Amino acid sequence: GENVEQHPSTLSVQEGDSAVIKCTYSDSASNYFPWYKQELGKRPQLIIDIRSNVGEKKDQRIAVTLNKTAKHFSLHITETQPEDSAVYFCAASSTGNQFYFGTGTSLTVIP
Amino acid sequence: EPEVTQTPSHQVTQMGQEVILRCVPISNHLYFYWYRQILGQKVEFLVSFYNNEISEKSEIFDDQFSVERPDGSNFTLKIRSTKLEDSAMYFCASSAGTVNTGELFFGEGSRLTVL
Numbered sequence: 001g002e003n004v005e006q007h008p009s010t011l012s013v014q015e016g017d018s019a020v021i022k023c024t025y026s027d028s029a030s031n032y033f034p035w036y037k038q039e040l041g042k043r044p045q046l047i048i049d050i051r052s053n054v055g056e057k058k059d060q061r062i063a064v065t066l067n068k069t070a071k072h073f074s075l076h077i078t079e080t081q082p083e084d085s086a087v088y089f090c091a092a093s094s095t096g097n098q099f100y101f102g103t104g105t106s107l108t109v110i111p
Numbered sequence: 112e113p114e115v116t117q118t119p120s121h122q123v124t125q126m127g128q129e130v131i132l133r134c135v136p137i138s139n140h141l142y143f144y145w146y147r148q149i150l151g152q153k154v155e156f157l158v159s160f161y162n163n164e165i166s167e168k169s170e171i172f173d174d175q176f177s178v179e180r181p182d183g184s185n186f187t188l189k190i191r192s193t194k195l196e197d198s199a200m201y202f203c204a205s206s207a208g209t210v211n212t213g214e215l216f217f218g219e220g221s222r223l224t225v226l
Binding site for chain 2: 034036042043044045046049089095098099100101102103104
Protein backbone atom coordinates (compact mmCIF):
# COMPACT_ATOMS: atom_id res chain seq x y z
CA GLY A 1 0.00 0.00 0.00
CA GLU A 2 0.86 3.68 -0.05
CA ASN A 3 3.28 5.10 2.52
CA VAL A 4 3.27 8.84 3.13
CA GLU A 5 6.07 10.42 5.11
CA GLN A 6 5.93 13.99 6.36
CA HIS A 7 8.63 16.32 7.68
CA PRO A 8 9.20 18.11 9.93
CA SER A 9 7.03 16.87 12.79
CA THR A 10 7.21 20.27 14.48
CA LEU A 11 7.96 23.68 13.04
CA SER A 12 8.21 27.07 14.72
CA VAL A 13 8.43 30.26 12.70
CA GLN A 14 8.27 33.93 13.45
CA GLU A 15 5.15 35.73 12.34
CA GLY A 16 5.63 36.95 8.80
CA ASP A 17 8.16 34.29 7.87
CA SER A 18 7.47 31.40 5.50
CA ALA A 19 6.81 27.80 6.49
CA VAL A 20 7.46 24.76 4.32
CA ILE A 21 6.24 21.24 5.02
CA LYS A 22 7.34 18.33 2.86
CA CYS A 23 5.79 14.96 2.12
CA THR A 24 6.94 11.97 0.14
CA TYR A 25 4.84 9.10 -1.10
CA SER A 26 5.62 5.63 -2.40
CA ASP A 27 2.80 4.65 -4.76
CA SER A 28 3.31 6.05 -8.26
CA ALA A 29 -0.41 5.51 -8.89
CA SER A 30 -1.32 8.22 -6.37
CA ASN A 31 -2.78 11.16 -8.24
CA TYR A 32 -4.48 13.35 -5.68
CA PHE A 33 -2.68 15.14 -2.87
CA PRO A 34 -4.74 17.17 -0.38
CA TRP A 35 -3.48 19.13 2.61
CA TYR A 36 -5.56 19.35 5.78
CA LYS A 37 -5.31 21.78 8.67
CA GLN A 38 -6.40 20.59 12.09
CA GLU A 39 -6.76 23.10 14.89
CA LEU A 40 -6.62 21.80 18.43
CA GLY A 41 -9.66 19.66 19.21
CA LYS A 42 -11.27 20.28 15.84
CA ARG A 43 -11.83 18.36 12.65
CA PRO A 44 -9.28 18.29 9.81
CA GLN A 45 -10.24 20.73 7.09
CA LEU A 46 -9.02 20.84 3.53
CA ILE A 47 -6.93 23.90 2.80
CA ILE A 48 -5.52 23.11 -0.63
CA ASP A 49 -5.11 20.16 -2.94
CA ILE A 50 -3.23 19.28 -6.09
CA ARG A 51 -3.77 16.68 -8.74
CA SER A 52 -1.08 14.85 -10.64
CA ASN A 53 -1.53 16.77 -13.87
CA VAL A 54 -0.49 20.02 -12.15
CA GLY A 55 2.94 20.96 -10.78
CA GLU A 56 1.99 23.90 -8.61
CA LYS A 57 -1.14 25.46 -7.21
CA LYS A 58 -1.52 28.66 -5.23
CA ASP A 59 -4.31 30.10 -3.12
CA GLN A 60 -3.42 33.45 -1.55
CA ARG A 61 -0.70 32.74 1.04
CA ILE A 62 -0.77 28.99 0.55
CA ALA A 63 0.87 27.06 -2.27
CA VAL A 64 1.49 23.42 -2.98
CA THR A 65 4.08 21.98 -5.33
CA LEU A 66 4.21 18.45 -6.70
CA ASN A 67 7.13 16.56 -8.17
CA LYS A 68 5.77 13.28 -9.53
CA THR A 69 9.15 12.02 -10.68
CA ALA A 70 10.60 12.34 -7.19
CA LYS A 71 7.28 11.46 -5.53
CA HIS A 72 7.19 14.42 -3.25
CA PHE A 73 4.94 17.38 -2.63
CA SER A 74 5.24 20.39 -0.38
CA LEU A 75 3.07 22.95 1.34
CA HIS A 76 4.31 26.54 1.43
CA ILE A 77 2.75 29.16 3.68
CA THR A 78 4.01 32.70 3.20
CA GLU A 79 3.61 35.67 5.53
CA THR A 80 2.59 33.39 8.38
CA GLN A 81 0.12 34.62 10.98
CA PRO A 82 -0.65 33.32 14.50
CA GLU A 83 -3.90 31.81 13.23
CA ASP A 84 -1.86 29.55 10.95
CA SER A 85 -0.77 27.67 14.08
CA ALA A 86 -2.22 24.15 13.79
CA VAL A 87 -1.34 20.63 12.80
CA TYR A 88 -1.05 20.14 9.06
CA PHE A 89 -1.52 16.75 7.41
CA CYS A 90 -0.65 15.81 3.89
CA ALA A 91 -2.40 12.92 2.20
CA ALA A 92 -2.22 10.90 -0.99
CA SER A 93 -4.81 8.90 -2.84
CA SER A 94 -4.94 6.89 -6.03
CA THR A 95 -8.44 5.50 -5.85
CA GLY A 96 -10.33 8.32 -4.19
CA ASN A 97 -11.69 5.83 -1.70
CA GLN A 98 -8.70 5.54 0.56
CA PHE A 99 -6.57 8.48 1.65
CA TYR A 100 -3.18 7.85 3.22
CA PHE A 101 -2.19 10.57 5.65
CA GLY A 102 1.21 11.74 6.74
CA THR A 103 2.11 11.88 10.41
CA GLY A 104 1.36 15.58 10.72
CA THR A 105 3.36 18.75 11.30
CA SER A 106 2.65 20.91 14.30
CA LEU A 107 3.20 24.48 13.16
CA THR A 108 3.62 27.26 15.72
CA VAL A 109 3.71 30.84 14.53
CA ILE A 110 5.35 33.04 17.14
CA PRO A 111 3.92 36.58 17.27
CA GLU B 112 -22.65 25.30 4.68
CA PRO B 113 -23.49 21.60 4.90
CA GLU B 114 -21.56 19.61 7.52
CA VAL B 115 -20.90 16.05 8.52
CA THR B 116 -22.32 15.55 12.01
CA GLN B 117 -21.28 12.90 14.51
CA THR B 118 -22.69 11.60 17.78
CA PRO B 119 -21.72 11.16 20.50
CA SER B 120 -18.94 13.70 20.82
CA HIS B 121 -17.42 11.68 23.64
CA GLN B 122 -18.12 8.17 24.87
CA VAL B 123 -16.57 6.36 27.78
CA THR B 124 -16.99 2.59 27.88
CA GLN B 125 -15.68 -0.45 29.67
CA MET B 126 -13.38 -2.86 27.89
CA GLY B 127 -15.36 -5.60 26.18
CA GLN B 128 -18.47 -3.49 25.67
CA GLU B 129 -20.02 -2.74 22.30
CA VAL B 130 -19.98 0.82 21.00
CA ILE B 131 -21.87 2.39 18.12
CA LEU B 132 -20.70 5.70 16.70
CA ARG B 133 -23.12 7.57 14.50
CA CYS B 134 -22.62 9.91 11.60
CA VAL B 135 -24.84 11.88 9.28
CA PRO B 136 -22.90 12.54 6.06
CA ILE B 137 -23.59 15.49 3.81
CA SER B 138 -26.84 14.70 2.06
CA ASN B 139 -25.79 14.53 -1.59
CA HIS B 140 -22.50 12.75 -0.93
CA LEU B 141 -22.00 9.22 -2.16
CA TYR B 142 -18.85 8.03 -0.38
CA PHE B 143 -18.56 7.62 3.35
CA TYR B 144 -15.53 6.93 5.47
CA TRP B 145 -14.37 6.25 8.98
CA TYR B 146 -10.95 7.35 10.15
CA ARG B 147 -9.26 6.98 13.50
CA GLN B 148 -6.77 9.26 15.21
CA ILE B 149 -5.02 8.09 18.34
CA LEU B 150 -4.04 11.07 20.48
CA GLY B 151 -1.11 12.93 18.96
CA GLN B 152 -0.81 10.58 16.00
CA LYS B 153 -1.81 10.66 12.39
CA VAL B 154 -5.24 10.15 10.94
CA GLU B 155 -5.62 6.48 9.95
CA PHE B 156 -8.03 5.11 7.38
CA LEU B 157 -10.45 2.46 8.59
CA VAL B 158 -13.04 1.92 5.89
CA SER B 159 -14.82 3.44 2.93
CA PHE B 160 -18.41 2.74 1.96
CA TYR B 161 -20.20 3.24 -1.33
CA ASN B 162 -23.46 2.01 -2.76
CA ASN B 163 -24.37 0.26 0.50
CA GLU B 164 -21.23 -1.78 0.72
CA ILE B 165 -17.65 -1.55 1.87
CA SER B 166 -15.42 -0.45 -1.00
CA GLU B 167 -12.09 -0.53 0.85
CA LYS B 168 -10.87 -1.27 4.33
CA SER B 169 -7.55 -1.19 6.13
CA GLU B 170 -5.91 -3.87 8.24
CA ILE B 171 -7.10 -1.99 11.31
CA PHE B 172 -10.70 -2.73 10.32
CA ASP B 173 -10.80 -6.29 11.59
CA ASP B 174 -13.75 -8.49 12.54
CA GLN B 175 -14.60 -6.45 15.61
CA PHE B 176 -15.54 -3.49 13.41
CA SER B 177 -18.59 -3.16 11.20
CA VAL B 178 -20.31 -0.34 9.35
CA GLU B 179 -23.89 0.12 8.37
CA ARG B 180 -26.14 2.59 6.67
CA PRO B 181 -29.39 1.67 8.41
CA ASP B 182 -31.48 4.34 6.71
CA GLY B 183 -31.07 7.07 4.13
CA SER B 184 -29.12 9.43 6.34
CA ASN B 185 -27.14 7.66 9.07
CA PHE B 186 -23.80 5.88 8.75
CA THR B 187 -22.64 3.94 11.79
CA LEU B 188 -19.45 2.34 13.01
CA LYS B 189 -19.85 -0.51 15.47
CA ILE B 190 -17.05 -1.85 17.60
CA ARG B 191 -18.19 -5.19 18.97
CA SER B 192 -15.90 -5.77 21.92
CA THR B 193 -13.82 -2.73 22.72
CA LYS B 194 -10.18 -2.96 23.71
CA LEU B 195 -8.05 -0.39 25.50
CA GLU B 196 -6.20 0.34 22.26
CA ASP B 197 -9.47 1.35 20.59
CA SER B 198 -9.33 4.58 22.57
CA ALA B 199 -9.07 7.28 19.92
CA MET B 200 -10.91 10.02 18.09
CA TYR B 201 -13.05 8.55 15.36
CA PHE B 202 -13.78 10.79 12.42
CA CYS B 203 -16.53 10.19 9.93
CA ALA B 204 -16.07 11.76 6.51
CA SER B 205 -17.96 11.97 3.27
CA SER B 206 -17.24 13.01 -0.27
CA ALA B 207 -19.29 13.66 -3.35
CA GLY B 208 -17.31 11.20 -5.42
CA THR B 209 -13.85 10.03 -6.25
CA VAL B 210 -10.69 12.14 -6.24
CA ASN B 211 -11.73 13.79 -9.44
CA THR B 212 -15.02 15.07 -8.17
CA GLY B 213 -14.79 16.13 -4.57
CA GLU B 214 -12.91 16.75 -1.36
CA LEU B 215 -13.20 14.84 1.87
CA PHE B 216 -15.36 16.53 4.51
CA PHE B 217 -14.76 15.46 8.09
CA GLY B 218 -17.12 15.50 11.02
CA GLU B 219 -16.12 16.91 14.41
CA GLY B 220 -15.18 13.46 15.65
CA SER B 221 -16.30 11.10 18.39
CA ARG B 222 -13.79 10.61 21.17
CA LEU B 223 -13.89 7.05 22.47
CA THR B 224 -12.31 6.26 25.81
CA VAL B 225 -12.07 2.59 26.76
CA LEU B 226 -11.37 1.89 30.42
